[in-house]
Amino acid sequence: MTVPTSEKTLVWKRAVRTVDVPAESGGTVLLDGRQFAVFHFRNPDAWYACQNQCPHKGDMVIGRGLIGDDKGEPKVACPQHKKTFSLVSGKNLGGEAYCLDTYPVKIEDGYVFIGIAEA
Ligand code: FES
Known part of the structure; x- marks a missing residue:
């Protein structure tokens, strides 16, 4: 049985x-056997997390991607x-159907925390 996302615990x-993640860059972390990409924007100061696997060809490379913005939207x-x-x-800004899974992020005690929905 599939648990609806709304009933999952974050x-x-x-x-x-x-x-370990300088401003205007990103990195990759392994959590419970899954790879995540983490990014730190300087201005405004903000953090983002998404899957590290690119949905285009499946390469584990998103954490090494270049960051910027598209009309104010971090990308x-x-x-x-x-x-x-x-x-x-996580939307594909080129209009293609595949997209990234993104995750909520919080900063506490000098660490980046990623919120992952679990059943
Ligand atoms: S693997 Fe082709 S754009 Fe990411």
């Missing part, structure tokens, strides 16, 4: 020290073929 997982460009995705919604 579990905060400690992912990485904030000092990441995959380093492989430059497909771009919103870091808020």
Whole structure:
């Protein structure tokens, strides 16, 4: 039986020290066997998390992507073929159907926490 997302519990997982992800860059973390990409924007100061696997060809590279914004919306460009995705919604900004899973992030005690929905 599939549990609807609305009935899942959000579990905060400690992912990485904030000092290990410099501003205007990203990184990759492994949590419970899954790879996540974490990004730190400087202005305004903001953090984002998404799946590390690019939905285009499946390469584990999103954490090495270039970040920027699209009309104020934070985005990441995959380093492989430059497909771009919103870091808020995960939407493919090139209009293609595939997108990224994005996750809520919070900063506590010098660590980045990623919120993962679990049944
Ligand atoms: S593998 Fe990411 S754009 Fe092709």
